[in-house]
Amino acid sequence: MREKIFWFGMIIVVISWVGNYLYFQSKQLERPIFLDHYYETYLQDENYLTFYYLTNKQDPSQVSYALIDGLEAYPVSNESMWHWQPNTPTFEQEFFHQYLKSVRLQLPKYDLPIEEGSDDVWTFEEITFAFSNGEMITTDIGNMNVYGKFPNSDVFETRVGSGSNQHRSDKTMVAVQPVTVDAITIPFTEEISRDVRVKVNLDQEKLKKLEAVRHGGNPPDWFEKERDLDWEKVSGVSIDEDIFPFELKKDDWLKLSMKFNPNRKSFFEFGIEINGTTAKGERFMGKAPIIDHPYLTQQAVKEIIAEKVGGANVGNE
Numbered sequence: 001m002r003e004k005i006f007w008f009g010m011i012i013v014v015i016s017w018v019g020n021y022l023y024f025q026s027k028q029l030e031r032p033i034f035l036d037h038y039y040e041t042y043l044q045d046e047n048y049l050t051f052y053y054l055t056n057k058q059d060p061s062q063v064s065y066a067l068i069d070g071l072e073a074y075p076v077s078n079e080s081m082w083h084w085q086p087n088t089p090t091f092e093q094e095f096f097h098q099y100l101k102s103v104r105l106q107l108p109k110y111d112l113p114i115e116e117g118s119d120d121v122w123t124f125e126e127i128t129f130a131f132s133n134g135e136m137i138t139t140d141i142g143n144m145n146v147y148g149k150f151p152n153s154d155v156f157e158t159r160v161g162s163g164s165n166q167h168r169s170d171k172t173m174v175a176v177q178p179v180t181v182d183a184i185t186i187p188f189t190e191e192i193s194r195d196v197r198v199k200v201n202l203d204q205e206k207l208k209k210l211e212a213v214r215h216g217g218n219p220p221d222w223f224e225k226e227r228d229l230d231w232e233k234v235s236g237v238s239i240d241e242d243i244f245p246f247e248l249k250k251d252d253w254l255k256l257s258m259k260f261n262p263n264r265k266s267f268f269e270f271g272i273e274i275n276g277t278t279a280k281g282e283r284f285m286g287k288a289p290i291i292d293h294p295y296l297t298q299q300a301v302k303e304i305i306a307e308k309v310g311g312a313n314v315g316n317e
Contacts, residue, residue, distance in 0.1 A: 028056050028058075028097065029054065029055065029056050029098065029305070029309070030309070031135065031137055032053045032054060032055040032059070032101075032129075032131075032137060033053060033054045033055075033139075033304065033305065033308045033309065034051060034052070034053040034127075034129070034137075034139045034140075034141050035051075035052045035053065035054070035141075035142075035265060035266065035267065035304065036140075036141070036142035036191075036265065036266040036267070037049075037051060037052070037141055037142035037143075037144070037266065037267045037269075038142050038143050038187070038188045038191065038192055038266060038267070038268055038269075038270060039142070039143075039144050039145070039267075039268075039269045039270060040144075040145045040146075040147065040187060040269065040270040040271055040287075041107075041144075041145075041146055041147070041269075042146070042147045042148075042149065042150050043109060043112070043114065043115075043116040043117075043146065043147070043148055043149065044116060044117075044149060044150055045150075047106060047107040047109050047146075048076065048104055048105065048106055048107075049104070049105050049107065049144065050102050050103070050104045050105075051102065051103055051105065051127070051141055052092065052100060052101070052102045052267060053100070053101055053102070053103070054095075054098045054099070054100055054101075054301065054304065054305070055098060055099055055101055056097065056098055056099075057094075057097060057098060057099055059133075061131040061132045061133040061135065062075075062103075062131065062132045063075055063103040063129050063130070063131055063132075064130045064131060064132050065130050066103075066105055066127050066128065066129050066130065067127065067128040067130070068107075068124055068127050068128075069113070069124055071108050071111050071112065072108065073105040073106060073107055073108060074105065074106060075103050075104060075105060075106075076104050076105070076106050077104070093295075093296055095296075095298055095301050096298060098301060100296060100301075103129070107146065112146065114146065114147075114148045115148055116148055116149065117148060117149050118148035118149065119148060119149070120147075120148045121145055121146065121147050121148070122145075122146040123143070123144065123145050123146075124144050125140055125141065125142065125143050125144070126138060126139065126140055126141065127139065127141050142191075142266060142267075143188050143191060145187070145270075151271075151273075151285045151286055151287050152284055152285065152286075154176070155175065155176060155177065155179055155276075155278065155284045155286055156173040156174065156175055156176065156254070156274070156286050157173060157174050157176055158171060158172070158173045158288075159172050159173060159174055159210060159211070159213070159214055159253075160172040160210050160213050160214075160219070160223075162227070163290075163291075163292075164227060165295075166227075166262070167259065167260040167261070167262045167292055168227065168257070168258065168259055168260075169257075169258045169260075169290050169292065170226075170255065170256065170257050170258070171255070171256045171258075171272075171288040171290075172207065172210055172253065172254070172255045172256075173253070173254050173255075173256075173288070174251060174252070174253055174254075175248040175249070175250060175251065175252050175253075175254065176250065176251075177250050177278055177279065178247070178248065178249050178250055178278070178279040179247070179248050179276050179277065179278050179279070179284065180245050180246070180247050180248075180276050180277045181244065181245060181246055181247075181248065181254075181274060181275070181276040182244055182245045182275050182276045182277065183244055183273075183274075183275045183276075184198065184200060184239045184244075184256070184272060184273065184274050184275075185239070185272070185273045185275070186198065186239075186272060186273075187270050187271070187273065188270070192264075192266065192268070194261065195260060195261040195264045195266070195268075196258065196259070196260055196261075196268075197231065197238065197258065197259040197260075198238070198239045198256060198257070198258050198259075198272060199234060199235070199236030199237060199238055199239070199256070199257040199258075200236050200237055200238075200239060200243060200254065200255070200256060201235045201236035201237075201254075201255040201256075201257065202246065202248075202252075202253075202254060202255075203235065204252060204253055206220075206222065206235070207253035207254075207255055208253055210223065210253070222235075226257075231259050234257050234259075235255075235257075236255065236257055245276070256272060256288050258272065258290060260292045262294075263294075263300075264294055265294055265296065265300055265303070265304055266294065267292075267293050267294065268290060268291065268292045268293070269290075269291045270289070270290065271287025271288055271289045271290065272287065272288040272290065273285060273286075273287055274286040274287070274288065
């Protein structure tokens with residue numbers, strides 16, 4: 001009798017172990033999954049691009065190098081990731097079965113297919129990543145624009161800028177000469193137009209009170225309060241409205257308020273584009289740079305995996 005109970009117990013243990021193993025394996029990714037990134041950078045800048053990817057917790061491999069249009073780019077140290085002890089994994093976020101990790105690549109500036117100072121743009125959407133375990137992964141990474149030079153941004157001077165962890169950002173600037181603004185646009189419109197909202201505020205009486213901030217004073221009360229307002233109540237008019245063209249005199253203020261979809265899963269590092277003409281008839285194009293990254297939830301990880309590999313159950317508890 002005792003022997004039967006013993007073997008029955010052993011069978012239960014084995015079945016439980018096999019079930020747990022199969023469950024664990026069902027949650028594992030076959031390979032790392034890279035998220036979508038929408039970046040702009042300039043050859044006159046530092047030329048670093050950070051890419052984020054999901055990988056299994058049990059996978060210790062790291063990116064050794066990357067191939068972009070046949071050009072090799074190598075990782076540089078990334079101090080933003082969590083690294084508690086020398087032998088522990090580094091990561092940006094931790095989930096049930098995966099880590100969100102990042103790799104920071106330095107572009108080979110002098111080998112790129114565009115020249116510094118030129119009007120050329122190098123665009124790519126795919127990268128091959130070589131991992132330390134020998135695995136090579138060719139994957140879509142969103143959309144990258146690398147420009148030969150900075151835009152001629154001497155038309156505006158930035159005075160006040162702010163951002164928050166609520167996926168809101170503000171840029172306030174002053175015209176250094178009379179201009180006519182023809183358009184304010186978002187890059188990568190086809191891919192991210194639903195994830196970015198922009199309002200323009202031209203209330204000179206209100207905005208000029210921000211001059212105190214430049215000289216070390218406190219911002220006016222309305223400036224702080226607007227950060228907590230619902231987007232519909234934030235001052236300004238959407239760039240989707242019929243507001244163009246509009247004119248700015250010398251020393252007139254312009255405030256851009258931006259809101260980013262907090263539930264999106266893509267990474268933004270680009271500039272809101274301001275196009276127009278000076279009083280001398282010269283065309284100009286300025287950029288209001290923004291950086292906004294998502295904070296992923298377990299549900300978001302589930303959706304990313306389902307979208308990228310079709311594994312609706314992978315990554316869930």
